[in-house]
Amino acid sequence: MEFEVIIVGGSYAGLQAGMTLGRALRNVLIIDSGKPCNAQTPHSHNFLTRDGETPAAITKVALEQLSTYNTVQLLHGKAVHGEKTASGFAITTEAGDTFTAKKLMITTGIKDLLPDIPGVAECWGISVIHCPYCHGYEVANQPTGILGNGDGGFETVKLIQHWTKDLTLFTNGPSTLTGEMMEQLTRRHIRVIETPLKAIIHDQGYLSAVELADDTKVPLKAVYARVPFIQHSDIAAQLGCEFTTSGHIKVTEFGKTTVEGIYAAGDNCSMLRGVANAVAAGLAAAAFVNREMIWEQFENE
Numbered sequence: 001m002e003f004e005v006i007i008v009g010g011s012y013a014g015l016q017a018g019m020t021l022g023r024a025l026r027n028v029l030i031i032d033s034g035k036p037c038n039a040q041t042p043h044s045h046n047f048l049t050r051d052g053e054t055p056a057a058i059t060k061v062a063l064e065q066l067s068t069y070n071t072v073q074l075l076h077g078k079a080v081h082g083e084k085t086a087s088g089f090a091i092t093t094e095a096g097d098t099f100t101a102k103k104l105m106i107t108t109g110i111k112d113l114l115p116d117i118p119g120v121a122e123c124w125g126i127s128v129i130h131c132p133y134c135h136g137y138e139v140a141n142q143p144t145g146i147l148g149n150g151d152g153g154f155e156t157v158k159l160i161q162h163w164t165k166d167l168t169l170f171t172n173g174p175s176t177l178t179g180e181m182m183e184q185l186t187r188r189h190i191r192v193i194e195t196p197l198k199a200i201i202h203d204q205g206y207l208s209a210v211e212l213a214d215d216t217k218v219p220l221k222a223v224y225a226r227v228p229f230i231q232h233s234d235i236a237a238q239l240g241c242e243f244t245t246s247g248h249i250k251v252t253e254f255g256k257t258t259v260e261g262i263y264a265a266g267d268n269c270s271m272l273r274g275v276a277n278a279v280a281a282g283l284a285a286a287a288f289v290n291r292e293m294i295w296e297q298f299e300n301e
């Protein structure tokens, strides 16, 4: 089936891009596998009009609103193969269906690689958190841990001490902090624990302590963890898009990738992680794609 634009990834960035393109009278297909990165968080914060709602509730409203546009089609499925064609792109899903379009937008997000410590996965987005703007207010001034080491760990401490002064940095093995960093932490009464973590003790994702390899338990209310990530989908790589050194898809200000006709928006191409950012990026990239298509059609008429 032929569309004007295929959007791979139908969460915040993709659904917003779909709405913008649908409202621009573009015939759009959104393919989504239903696994947004924040699915487990009980309260999504800091997105105006939806503060504190579950991710599922936000998506439900988005889907209801999108369903009123007959220009937009939604397909639940996973895009597994992307290829260039004479007139654009072909995307094949896991179910074996192939769809074609002139332009392609990739809004597939990223996958967090959680450390292999029992309890981290269960607490992710609940009390093991990645972002103070999303969850910091709820645990402000509480005893808080930071899982990190070296420059990254120190930078996280520097940021989070604005929300709470009661901080413990867990380096989970020998510290790689410099003497100058250690001096700064000691001066601010921030504890540094090098003993590896054994587990996060929690009740339904709400942690009460971090247990160390020597069986010591450190009572806490929350832990911030900076974790590595990979791209959630390899469609951009398959089609030859370039990546930044941080592992994001390389894009211009309006989401144009290094491959002509392919655009990206949201977490997969931005360090500014957040629902509002993903929505804004989806809108900007969609408006840019549409403008390019109008220009191309205008010149060829």
Ligand SMILES: Cc1cc2nc3c(=O)[nH]c(=O)nc-3n(C[C@H](O)[C@H](O)[C@H](O)COP(=O)(O)OP(=O)(O)OC[C@H]3O[C@@H](n4cnc5c(N)ncnc54)[C@H](O)[C@@H]3O)c2cc1C
Binding pocket: 008, 009, 010, 011, 012, 013, 014, 031, 032, 033, 034, 035, 036, 037, 038, 039, 040, 041, 043, 044, 045, 046, 047, 077, 078, 079, 080, 107, 108, 109, 110, 112, 124, 125, 126, 130, 133, 134, 135, 232, 233, 234, 235, 265, 266, 267, 268, 272, 273, 274, 275, 276, 278
């Ligand atoms: C635990 C956690 C809690 C968070 N809490 C907050 C918060 O409170 N407030 C806030 O503003 N932000 C929060 N964030 C950040 C926010 O969730 C992300 O910035 C946002 O989800 C990014 O949107 P996105 O559309 O780029 O990607 P995602 O929301 O991750 O969605 C990507 C979509 O693409 C789909 N997909 C991937 N590959 C394929 C494929 N091959 N074929 C088809 N579909 C595919 C996925 O299934 C998914 O639906 C949180 C993030 C995490 C990890």
